[in-house]
Amino acid sequence: MTTKLFGEPIVRREDAxxxxxxxxxxDDIGHGALxxxxxxxxxxxxxxxDIDVAAAAEVxxxxxxxxxxxxxxxxxxxxxxxxxxxxxxxxxxxxxxxxESVSHVGEPIVMVVAQDRYVAEDAAERILVEYEFRxxxxxxxxxxxxxxxxxxxxxxxxxxxxxxxxxxxxxxxRDAPHTVSFTQTIERxxxxxxxxxxxxxxxxxxxxxxxxxxSTQTSTSVRAAIATKLELSVDRVEVIAPDVGGGxxxxxxxxxxxxxxxxxxxxxxxxxxxxxxxxxxxxxxxAHERGQLQRITAGYDDDGRLLALNAHILHDHGAYxxxxxxxxxITSTQLLGPYRLANYxxxxxxxxxxxxxxxxxxxxxxxxxxxxxxxxxxxxxxxxGLDRAKVREINLIRADEFPWDHHLMFQDGRPLIYDSGxxxxxxxxxxxxxxxxxxxxxxxxxxAEGRLLGIGMALYVEGTGVGPYEGGHVQVLPSGKVLVxxxxxxxxxxxxxxxxxxxxxxxxxxIENIEVHTGDTRRFAYAVGTFASRxxxxxxxxxxxxxxxxxxxxxxxxxxxxxxxxxxxxxxDGVVSVRGDPQAVLPLSSVAVxxxxxxxxxxxxxKAATQFARFASDEHPPVAEDDEPGLEGRDYYSPVRSTFASxxxxxxxxxxxxxxxxxxxKYAVVHDCGRLINPRIVEGQIHGGVxxxxxxALYEVMAYDDMGQLQNASFMDFLMPYVSEVxxxxxxxxxxxxxxxxxxxxKGAGEAGVIPGSAAxxxxxxDALGIRITAMPLGPSQIYDLIRAARDGTAPRTSNHGRRxxxxxx
Amino acid sequence: xxxxxxxxxxxxxxxxTTPITVPARRLLSDALRHDLELTGTHVGCxxxxxxxxxxxxxxxxxxxxxxxxxxxxxxDVTTVEGLAGADGQLHPVQEAFRDCHGLQCGFCTPGxxxxxxxxxxxxxxxxxxxxxxAREIVGGNLCRCTGYQNIVKAVGRAQMIRSQRAGLSADxxxxxxxx
Numbered sequence: 001m002t003t004k005l006f007g008e009p010i011v012r013r014e015d016a017x018x019x020x021x022x023x024x025x026x027d028d029i030g031h032g033a034l035x036x037x038x039x040x041x042x043x044x045x046x047x048x049x050d051i052d053v054a055a056a057a058e059v060x061x062x063x064x065x066x067x068x069x070x071x072x073x074x075x076x077x078x079x080x081x082x083x084x085x086x087x088x089x090x091x092x093x094x095x096x097x098x099x100e101s102v103s104h105v106g107e108p109i110v111m112v113v114a115q116d117r118y119v120a121e122d123a124a125e126r127i128l129v130e131y132e133f134r135x136x137x138x139x140x141x142x143x144x145x146x147x148x149x150x151x152x153x154x155x156x157x158x159x160x161x162x163x164x165x166x167x168x169x170x171x172x173x174r175d176a177p178h179t180v181s182f183t184q185t186i187e188r189x190x191x192x193x194x195x196x197x198x199x200x201x202x203x204x205x206x207x208x209x210x211x212x213x214x215s216t217q218t219s220t221s222v223r224a225a226i227a228t229k230l231e232l233s234v235d236r237v238e239v240i241a242p243d244v245g246g247g248x249x250x251x252x253x254x255x256x257x258x259x260x261x262x263x264x265x266x267x268x269x270x271x272x273x274x275x276x277x278x279x280x281x282x283x284x285x286x287a288h289e290r291g292q293l294q295r296i297t298a299g300y301d302d303d304g305r306l307l308a309l310n311a312h313i314l315h316d317h318g319a320y321x322x323x324x325x326x327x328x329x330i331t332s333t334q335l336l337g338p339y340r341l342a343n344y345x346x347x348x349x350x351x352x353x354x355x356x357x358x359x360x361x362x363x364x365x366x367x368x369x370x371x372x373x374x375x376x377x378x379x380x381x382x383x384x385g386l387d388r389a390k391v392r393e394i395n396l397i398r399a400d401e402f403p404w405d406h407h408l409m410f411q412d413g414r415p416l417i418y419d420s421g422x423x424x425x426x427x428x429x430x431x432x433x434x435x436x437x438x439x440x441x442x443x444x445x446x447x448a449e450g451r452l453l454g455i456g457m458a459l460y461v462e463g464t465g466v467g468p469y470e471g472g473h474v475q476v477l478p479s480g481k482v483l484v485x486x487x488x489x490x491x492x493x494x495x496x497x498x499x500x501x502x503x504x505x506x507x508x509x510x511i512e513n514i515e516v517h518t519g520d521t522r523r524f525a526y527a528v529g530t531f532a533s534r535x536x537x538x539x540x541x542x543x544x545x546x547x548x549x550x551x552x553x554x555x556x557x558x559x560x561x562x563x564x565x566x567x568x569x570x571x572x573d574g575v576v577s578v579r580g581d582p583q584a585v586l587p588l589s590s591v592a593v594x595x596x597x598x599x600x601x602x603x604x605x606x607k608a609a610t611q612f613a614r615f616a617s618d619e620h621p622p623v624a625e626d627d628e629p630g631l632e633g634r635d636y637y638s639p640v641r642s643t644f645a646s647x648x649x650x651x652x653x654x655x656x657x658x659x660x661x662x663x664x665x666k667y668a669v670v671h672d673c674g675r676l677i678n679p680r681i682v683e684g685q686i687h688g689g690v691x692x693x694x695x696x697a698l699y700e701v702m703a704y705d706d707m708g709q710l711q712n713a714s715f716m717d718f719l720m721p722y723v724s725e726v727x728x729x730x731x732x733x734x735x736x737x738x739x740x741x742x743x744x745x746x747k748g749a750g751e752a753g754v755i756p757g758s759a760a761x762x763x764x765x766x767d768a769l770g771i772r773i774t775a776m777p778l779g780p781s782q783i784y785d786l787i788r789a790a791r792d793g794t795a796p797r798t799s800n801h802g803r804r805x806x807x808x809x810x
Numbered sequence: 811x812x813x814x815x816x817x818x819x820x821x822x823x824x825x826x827t828t829p830i831t832v833p834a835r836r837l838l839s840d841a842l843r844h845d846l847e848l849t850g851t852h853v854g855c856x857x858x859x860x861x862x863x864x865x866x867x868x869x870x871x872x873x874x875x876x877x878x879x880x881x882x883x884x885x886d887v888t889t890v891e892g893l894a895g896a897d898g899q900l901h902p903v904q905e906a907f908r909d910c911h912g913l914q915c916g917f918c919t920p921g922x923x924x925x926x927x928x929x930x931x932x933x934x935x936x937x938x939x940x941x942x943x944a945r946e947i948v949g950g951n952l953c954r955c956t957g958y959q960n961i962v963k964a965v966g967r968a969q970m971i972r973s974q975r976a977g978l979s980a981d982x983x984x985x986x987x988x989x
Contacts, residue, residue: 011908018916019904021850021890025917028849060813116844118835194854194862194917194954245852245917246954279855492915492955680911684956688914691957715859715952723945723958730959753957 006505006744009680012497013511014490023243026198026215026276033200033272034063035117036262037124039110040285041102044136044354044708045150048100048129051110056123061115063269065123066261068099068109074229075264079255083324087162090154092352093320096229096257096264102131103150103319104355105708106284108257113265113273136354136708140293140314143351150319150352159317160325160350164332166407167343172308176299180379184774186368186758188291188316188702189695191361192720193491195245196277197256197286201263205270209236212263215244217252218529219519220487225255226263241519247491248692249360250287252531253323283713288702289327289361291316292368298376299343304384304391308343311335311372315350318357325350327358327365329411330463335369336406336416338423338461338646339395354708360531362692363754366462371776374458374759378766382798388763389431392459396423411532412466414641420737421646423459426670429733430457434650434668442652452657453665456763457650458756463642464673464748465537465739471526472543474503474550475632478596478605480574480589482507482514484546486539487527489519493535493750494681499543501677502744506547507554508571509588526636533645533748536677541637541742549633554591557631561586561594588631595631597622643739645673645747649690649756651727653764660780660787662698662765667727672735674747682749683732689753690730695721696754697761697777772796819883823848824892832879839863841879842889850890850920854952861951864921865889871928890920893927902971903927903964912964914955922951926965936978939969 017023053065068076079093098109110127114120135148143150143157150157173179200213210232216222216239223239226232244251258275266273277286292315299308315328328348335346377395381388397404399422406416431437439455446453475483484503490496500514517523518539519530528538551571558576559566562584569576576591578584593609601607611622623629652666669686676682699719703711712718719725738745758776766773769783771790778786789795814833821828823846830845837856842848842865851874854862858876865874866888893901903926906912913919929947933939939947944965945958953961 012911014916015908015913018913018919019890019900019907019923020894021848021920023916024849025852027843027853031844031847118833192954193915194860194952195852195915244915245854246915248954279857492913494914684911684914684960687957687959688955689957692954714857715855716857720952720954721958722950722952723948723962726958728941728945730957 004505005501005511007676008501009678010497010501012494012681013500014494014496025195025243025245026200026213029213029242030200030272030274033274034113034115034269035120036273036275037112037117037120038108039124039127039129041098041105041107041109043102043131043133044105044138045134046102046131047134048098048102048109049132050130052128053110055126056112059119059123059126061119062112062123064113064265066097066111066265068095068097071096073231075260079257079322080225081324082322083326085160085325088160088321088325090159091321092151092154092159093322096260105710106281106356108285111261111265113269138353138355138704138706138708140291140316140351140353143353144314144349150354154352157352158349159321159352160328162325162328162332162348162350163345164408165345167308169308169310169343169345172343173297173299173310176307177301178383179297179299180383181297182379182774183293183295184371184375185293186290186371186776188288189361189700190286190288190702191248191250193246193248193250196279196282197251197258198276199258199262200272200274201266202272203267203270209238210263210267211238213240213242214259215251216241216254217247217489217491217531218254219489219521220525220527221529222254222259223521226260229255229260230264230267239521241489244489244491247530248362249289249364249531251491252529253287253359279715280713283718284356284710287357287359288318289358290368290696291358292331294372296372296376298380300380302384304380304386304394306339306341306380306395309341309376311346313346313348315348316353316355316358317350318353318355320357322357323359326411327360330365331369333408333410333416334366334461334463335372337370337373338397338421338459339373340397355704362689362751364532364751366460366751366755367696367758370458370460370756371759374756375762378763389427389436389457393424393427396427399424410463410642412642417641418461418644419739419741421461421644421672422735422737423646426646426648426672426735427459429670429735430648430650430668433670433731433733434652434666436650446654450657452655452768453652454655454764454766454768455650455652456760456767457648458759458763459648460755461644461646462533462748462752462755464533464645465639465643466532466534467639468528469636469638470528470538470542471524471634471636472539472546473524473632473634474507474543474546475630476550476554476588476592478589478593480513480587482509483517484514484543485517485523486543487519487524488530488535488539491530494678495535498536498677498681499540502540502544503547506544507551509574513574533750533752537643537742537746537748538637540677540746541744542635544744545635545637546633549635550631553595553633554588554631557591557594558586592631596629637742639741643674643741643747645749645752647671647752647756649760651760651764653761653768655765655768655783660783662783664694664727666731668731669753670733670735671752672737673749673752674739675736675745676734677746679734685749686732686753687730689751690757691721691726692754693757694726694761697758698779699725699777701777766798770798772798817880819880821846821879821882821887822885823887824889830879834878834880836879837875838877838879838882839874842874848889848891852917852920854918859952860918861925862918862921864924864951866924866928869928869931871925888924890923893923901927902975903930903968905971906964906968910960910964910967912956912960918951918953922948922953922961925951926968930969930972933969935973935976939966941966
C-alpha cells in the first residue's frame with residue numbers, strides 16, 4: 001500500500017464501526033446512570049414568583065430536585081460571556097437554573113434527577129411554578145421599536161452595535177451615478193443535528209476525579225468551564241467527546257447549563273448522572289441562527305461597478321449573548337465576498353428578543369452576508385439591464401491582486417486579508433458548469449410548455465481555519481502502531497481518515513498502522529475546538545508538524561544504527577531504508593524500541609534496547625540532554641491569520657405555476673479550499689452544506705408567534721429536507737489555489753456548501769417569477785402570495801424581466 | 811407516587827431471545843438500547859419522523875420509538891447489529907455505505923441501513939435499482955450531514971453487491987459509478 005495518501009479519495013476509516021452499530025454516542029454510555037429531566041419555562045418573558053416541588057419529591061425513584069436556590073459559589077453566578085468584545089456593550093447570560101426570571105420558552109428552571117428519564121419526567125410534570133407574565137419581544141422589528149424590553153435594565157434591547165467601515169461611504173454614495181436602496185430579511189433556522197446534546201458524568205470519590213462525556217464540539221474548553229464552575233482543579237477533570245451525531249455549530253456553545261449541572265449533581269449524589277436532550281428540548285433550549293433584517297444602500301456606475309455599500313443590519317440575538325457577537329462580526333466582514341470595494345459601512349445592531357439564543361450554525365453569519373452582497377449584485381444588474389454574471393465579473397478581485405487587504409478586523413481579531421484565490425476563473429468555471437450562456441434557450445423551451453424556469457448564482461469568500469492554535473501528537477509504538485491525537489473534536493468530518501492520511505504521507509507509514517484520537521482531554525489537553533471550518537487547517541497542519549518531528553527523530557536514530565547520514569535515509573511503508581542499498585533497512589517499530597533505553601527486558605523486542613545490548617557511547621548519557629525517550633513528537637500550528645476559501649454556486653429552479661412548488665432542476669458548485677486532503681470527504685461536506693442551504697432557502701423557519709411560543713418545535717413541523725427536497729445530483733467543480741499561510745496549503749471546507757444557498761435560490765426564483773424577492777425562505781404559500789401581490793401591483797416586479805441576461809449571446 | 815407495574819417480556823432480537831422486565835410504557839427503542847444494550851439503534855426525534863430508530867419487525871421496517879417493548883413480544887426484531895452475517899460478512903448495504911461515503915456523523919445511518927436492507931429483500935438479485943427507486947426507499951429518513959447524494963448512490967451499489975454475491979453481476983467497473 002502506498003504511503004502517499006494525501007489527496008486520495010480513500011474510504012473512511014471511522015465507518016467500520018459506524019455501519020455495524022458500534023459507534024459510541026453520548027446516550028450509548030452509562031446504562032446505569034440516573035436520568036435527568038428539566039422543568040423549562042413555558043413563557044417567553046416572566047418573573048418566577050414561586051416554585052413548588054413537594055408533589056414531585058414524592059414520586060418513587062426521584063433522587064434529587066434542584067432549583068437556583070441549591071446552587072452555590074460560581075455555579076450561582078451567571079453563565080460566562082465566552083467571547084467578550086468592545087462592541088458588546090450590554091452582554092447578558094442566563095443562569096444554569098433560572099434565577100427570578102426567564103427570558104425565553106425552554107429556559108431551564110428546575111432539574112430533576114431520578115432512576116431514569118421516564119420517572120424524571122413524571123416528577124417534572126408535578127412541579128408547580130408560579131409566574132408573573134411580561135410582554136415578550138419577538139422579532140427584530142419589535143426589538144428595535146423597544147416598546148418592551150427583554151431585560152429590564154436594557155430598555156433599548158441593544159446588546160451590541162458593531163460598525164465596520166472603510167473609505168467614505170457617504171461621499172461615495174452622494175457622488176455615485178446610481179444608487180439603490182432596499183430592505184430584505186432572512187429567517188431563523190438551526191443546526192439541528194440528528195443527535196441532540198447530552199452529558200454524562202461520573203465522580204470517582206477515591207481518585208477524587210470527574211469524568212464527563214459531552215456531545216460537544218470542544219472538550220478542552222468544556223473541561224476548563226467545569227473546573228472553574230465546580231471549583232475543581234483542572235487536572236481532576238477529564239472531558240471526552242465520544243462519537244458525536246452532528247454538530248453544525250450548536251455544540252460549540254459551552255458550557256450549556258446541563259454541562260455544568262450534570263457533573264455537579266453527579267458529585268453531590270455520588271452517582272453516575274446522564275442527560276440526553278430530546279428533540280423538543282433541542283428546539284426550545286439549544287441555539288438558533290440566521291435571523292436578520294438588512295437595509296442596504298448601494299452606489300454604482302453605468303457598468304455595474306460597485307462604488308459604495310452601506311448596510312444597516314438588525315441581528316436577532318435571542319435572549320442572551322453567551323457566544324458574544326461572532327455572528328454579527330462574520331456577517332459584517334464576510335459580506336464583502338470576492339469583490340473589490342472602496343467604500344463600505346456596515347452597522348449591525350444585535351438585538352435581544354425573547355427567543356432561544358442565537359449562536360453560530362454552519363456558515364455562522366456568512367449566508368446572511370452573502371445574501372446581502374449577492375442580492376445587491378443582482379439588483380444592480382436588474383436596474384442596469386445587465387447580465388448578472390457580468391456585473392459580478394467587473395467587481396471581482398483579480399487573481400494577481402493577492403494578498404487582498406480589506407483593512408477590517410476579522411472574527412479572530414486578526415486582519416481581514418485574503419491570502420489567495422482566483423475568483424474570475426471560478427466564475428468562468430461556474431458559468432460553464434451550470435450552462436449560464438445557454439440558459440435562455442432552455443427557458444424559452446420550458447416556457448413553451450408552460451413551465452417557469454429561473455437561474456441564479458451566488459459567490460462567496462469564507463474565512464476558515466481561525467486560530468489561535470491546535471496541536472498534534474504522534475507516537476510510534478514498539479509494535480509499529482502509530483498513535484495520533486489532537487484535541488479538537490469530530491462530528492462526522494472524517495478526521496480519523498483525513499489526519500491519518502496526513503500522517504501516513506508525512507511519516508511514510510501504512511495507514512492501517514495509524515490510529516487517530518480526537519476530543520479526549522486525557523490524550524491531548526490543549527485545543528480550541530471544531531468550528532469555523534478550522535479542523536483540517538489547524539489540526540491537519542499540527543499533526544503534519546508533529547509527524548515531521550517524529551520522522552526527523554526516526555531518521556536520526558536510524559542513521560546512528562545503520563551508520564549512515566540521515567540525509568541518505570527514507571521511510572517507506574513504515575521501514576527506514578538507505579537509498580540505493582535495499583539490504584540496509586530498519587523498521588520504525590525497531591526505531592521505536594531503540595528510542596527508549598531500557599533497564600528491563602520484558603519481551604524479545606525490548607531486549608534490543610536494554611543497557612547491555614544497546615549500542616552506546618561511553619561518553620554520552622543514554623538519553624541526551626536535549627532528547628527524550630520514545631519515538632514521539634508534539635507540535636502546534638498557530639496561524640498569523642485565517643485562510644480564505646471561496647466558492648460559487650448556480651442553481652436552476654422550476655416553479656410550478658399552479659401549485660407554486662419549487663423544483664431544483666440543476667445545482668452547480670465550484671469550490672476552492674486549497675489542497676484537498678481527501679476529495680471524497682470534501683464532496684460529502686459540500687453535499688451536506690448544499691442540502692442545508694436548500695433547507696434554509698425553501699423550507700426551514702422557526703415559527704415563533706407573538707407570545708414567543710415556537711409553533712413548529714418538532715420534525716413534523718420544522719421542514720428539514722428529506723431526499724425529496726434536495727437536488728437530484730450536485731455538479732461540483734474543484735479549483736485549488738493553495739494557501740500560502742500553512743505548511744499543507746489547505747483551507748477549510750466544512751461550512752462552504754451552505755453559504756450561498758439562500759442567495760442563489762432567491763436569485764433563481766426572482767428570475768423565474770420576475771418578482772423581486774426580499775425575504776427568504778420562500779415556500780409555495782409565500783410564492784403564491786407573491787404572485788398575487790404582483791398581479792395586484794403590491795409586490796414590485798423586476799425591472800429587467802423580459803429583457804433577461806445573456807441578451808447579447810442570443 | 812408508587813412505582814410502576816413491571817412486565818416480563820421476551821424480546822427476540824437478532825436471533826437471540828432475552829427476557830427483560832420493563833414497565834408497560836418502555837419504548838422498544840429504549841428497551842433495545844438500555845435494557846439489551848444494543849445501542850446501534852439511535853433515537854433522533856422520539857416522534858417517528860426522523861427514522862434513525864428504524865428496526866425490522868419480522869423483516870419490515872418500523873420506528874422503534876413509536877412502539878412499546880411489550881408490543882414486540884412474539885416478533886423477530888432485527889437491529890443494525892443483526893444485519894451482518896454470523897461470519898461477520900457485512901450486509902451489502904453496509905458495505906455500500908462505506909464504499910459510497912454514505913455516512914458522515916453516522917447517527918442516522920442505522921435507520922437507513924435497516925430501511926434499505928428491508929427494501930432490498932423485495933428486489934431480486936440481478937435486477938437493478940434506479941436512482942428514483944432509491945430515493946423512494948430512503949424518502950422517509952432524515953439525514954442532516956450528507957445531503958442524501960451518496961446515500962442514493964449506496965442503494966444502487968448495495969443491490970449491485972447483492973447481485974454479485976449471487977453470481978448475477980460481474981461488472982465490477984460500474985460499481986459506485988451511478989452518476
